[in-house]
Amino acid sequence: MSQSSERFDVVVVGAGIIGLSAAYHLKEEEPNLRILVLDRNAAPAQGDTSKSVAGVRNTFTSEVNRLLASSSIDFYRHVQSEIGFDVSLEMIGYLWLMTDSQSKRFESIESGMRQQGVRLRVIDGQQLAELLPDLVLQPKSDQSKVMHLSEVCQGVQGLDCGTVAPESVAKFYAEQYVKLGGQFQFGTEVKRIHLEAKDDLGLPGEPYVWQDPIFSGVETNHGLIKADTIVIATGARTPILLDPLGFDCFVKAKKRQVFQLRGTALTRLLNAKGFNEQNTLPLTILPKGGVYFRPVRGEKSFWVGAADDLGRPFAFENEPMPEESYFTYNMYPVLSEYFPCFQSIRPVNSWAGFYDINSVDSTPIVDKISNCILATGMSGSGIMKADSVGRIVAAVYQNKSEATLYGNRRIAPSRIGLVNRSVGKEEFVL
């Protein structure tokens, strides 16, 4: 199992969706490269990729986020429709339920989004009530007053949004990568990234301040693996690997929990008409607490999540567990007040994973420092941007000043680099 005597052109750390896309696009661009993808799990995409709620959307106000997402979604559609590899892409839409003040805020960014080609449908309160008899526009219970729940005034549906199966996208990349001759090594946990002096003297404590540092390999539970270039695609684990080297990746780990809800009371909502050709509810965002839920028709259930902010720690755990109390006290009250059909329904399943949050601008980071390429900061929207991010990693490897994304879109990788970023302002954060 030990690969310690081998040397690779590129070692990709992490076989999540980002590492897989990067490895595939690298190998496609440079077929002769000896690439090894490492992962601590036993198969591709078994970490946080598999924990995702897997929504995809192009409704961003930042030009870069829109570009990365639109291009990736188009590629997944291409994979599904033209290549014929099913990735369960369903454009069921995203539906934001908005209070009066949220609607006003949305108005200020709406025309800009439309001008940039984001297709939106605005649904007024009356229409919403007709389309969704399960929705209570203005909750009136005592509890809803304690919670300061405001009236839903309108809905905004992102039309080029939907859901995908991340494990299928991952499988596509992994299979293609292997077909091109790419290698995997699973069950291999990277303990440490090796930073050495370019002209190593074999003395203790190198690299010294007067030496040029270089990333020489990765220390794993199966020994040292050397590489000319190291790609870090480790998601929320990234600061744990890079902080010891004094390499600031600008991301922090944040736990995210998903709860699966099932019940006959949800049947009508699951089969809501008037939103999409699938005749189901879009991925729906409630107007309080960042609580959202998506239909999973194959399972006859909904997945519920919450994009919490202040109050939940930045901290990483190796084996995160969902907390039922988190559902009970945080999600359930909001969910059941606006959609009483969820009342008394308890989770039948749940899981937890980690986001790699970039609090600066909620936009991915791809940069090369010495011979290390960093791809991180997906901030919860990594699945929907993974194809673009992988192509940018390949372009950075090739020192290209411009990356070509799917659909012949172009972007300078430096725009999502660590310094002098130019990503535009993101005002539509889920």
Added chain:
Amino acid sequence: MSQSSERFDVVVVGAGIIGLSAAYHLKEEEPNLRILVLDRNAAPAQGDTSKSVAGVRNTFTSEVNRLLASSSIDFYRHVQSEIGFDVSLEMIGYLWLMTDSQSKRFESIESGMRQQGVRLRVIDGQQLAELLPDLVLQPKSDQSKVMHLSEVCQGVQGLDCGTVAPESVAKFYAEQYVKLGGQFQFGTEVKRIHLEAKDDLGLPGEPYVWQDPIFSGVETNHGLIKADTIVIATGARTPILLDPLGFDCFVKAKKRQVFQLRGTALTRLLNAKGFNEQNTLPLTILPKGGVYFRPVRGEKSFWVGAADDLGRPFAFENEPMPEESYFTYNMYPVLSEYFPCFQSIRPVNSWAGFYDINSVDSTPIVDKISNCILATGMSGSGIMKADSVGRIVAAVYQNKSEATLYGNRRIAPSRIGLVNRSVGKEEFVL
């Protein structure tokens, strides 16, 4: 000792130079405020403020950094000359020794700096050799070849730069603050910042995602202290306090070590003429490894430091210790090759502290989130910007859209806020 029953208008966490400046300016602006400054040490400025090398300079390319530093240095001069409180401000200059490639890089930013009023003196190699007979422009030893030490081609002296005594500046602020009625509580370590729901229900796990969070106080080794506003001036300790709240402060802790060198071989260098009216060497930056040293004439010695980058961990320790091997392998080789008068001289004293590094733009961060004001990210140049940062904290408290700094300079606090920062590019990092 317990203050748990008391409630303050403002609690300032940290009696370092930033917390002291903030507390003083807050109290001066709002004399009726009940302010309490907390610190785990027994007196003001006993933490990282006291570990500083205490250089002050205005030689920044970022407009904001220049503004913050120039204004603070002018204030310290005012304190010393006009108020008559000695803060040991000595404008001995900063001297950058530059290789050919560093000189070329400097050329590209020189005119911009001069246009913005930064006074610089360029000294060519021959002049340097005359002024500094102890300097070897081109080290020729075998070791210097291994180290790839390049020839020093020129020196650039920042004229409005020098050194100050941080503990004296701190004393000034502390005394003035107490005169105005401000309170201290020492020996008080903040264990946790309390984040609660605005409309607390007394249930476990609050604040929930549907509640508005508010900072209600600080938990200390002497009990809970409540406050309407909390000012976080905790330097490198900041992420330890804020990460558990999911509050990203964008700084990481980096250890910095200072070594004191003394010896008769250094007398001539200590009394170098031709640079300043003090007839001493400026704070001098060597062209390799970020190694620098400053004269401390009262101690007949030099303090040596290094601004290391990649290769030294981001990590915090409560009681950091200097490592003699760090001096031996990192600083000494560079120092002794360019200035052989340091040969065989071993440190007589040493200490270590922490920088609160903002890797994004090496510029301070002041922002208000809910009722918490954050002042951090000094990145190793906090002493020289402390007065301005304190005034900006006061302006942020007062919700002013513009802060007035010493010398009637003005800046919008939002420029150094957490989001949508606008600080300009810093290309002259020490």
